[in-house]
Amino acid sequence: MTYDILLVGVGGQGVLSLAAIIAESAMKEGLKVRQSEVHGMSQRGGGVQAHLRISDSVIASDLIPSGKADMILSMEPLESLRYLTWLKPEGVVVTSAEPFINIDNYPATETIYATIKKMPKAYIVKTSELAKEAGNVKTENMVLIGAALKYLPLKKETIEKSVHNRFAIKDPKLVDINMKALELGANS
Secondary structure (H helix, E strand, O other): EEEEEEEEOOOOOOOHHHHHHHHHHHHHOEEEEEEEEEEOHHHHHHHHEEEEEEEOOOOOOOOOOOOEEEEEEEOOHHHHHHHHHEEEEEEEEEHHHHHHHHOOOOOHHHHHHHHHOOOOOOOEEOHHHHHHHOOOHHHHHHHHHHOOOOOOHHHHHHHHHHHHHHHHOOOOOHHHHHHHHHHHHHHO
């Protein structure tokens, strides 16, 4: 089994945190993990991407070959479109609905959604709305992981443990909020 995820977004959205939680969960399940990150101009609203490769056997490279990603997990809808050439024909796109408009000629949101919806497996998640419902708008990335759970080759319980571990050391109150965000995403 090999499962390749390209995680994308804009600097500050938590792309690398998403990758860390999924990678930790995969390792807890005894799988091999390779990860590579590209930060770009992330501090100025530029693109961020992380290649995350999960396998039950040896992984030769950190980078996902073009056309081989099983999933694009995106914190920003336009960013999901930038990387479609990396996706397998039967791959899935899971993206946040909320745009991060950081360029003057940002396309109309409905045009972006229409293009995403043409994909055989594409899910646009209202992460901001669900994060607010969870109790903290900063939990959008947990909502996104929740929405992707049905496609990840990992147990929900393992992801929950990784989320718990990540936030318990920061503030125990954050554990419940992030768990609720994860659940809301899973039920979206």
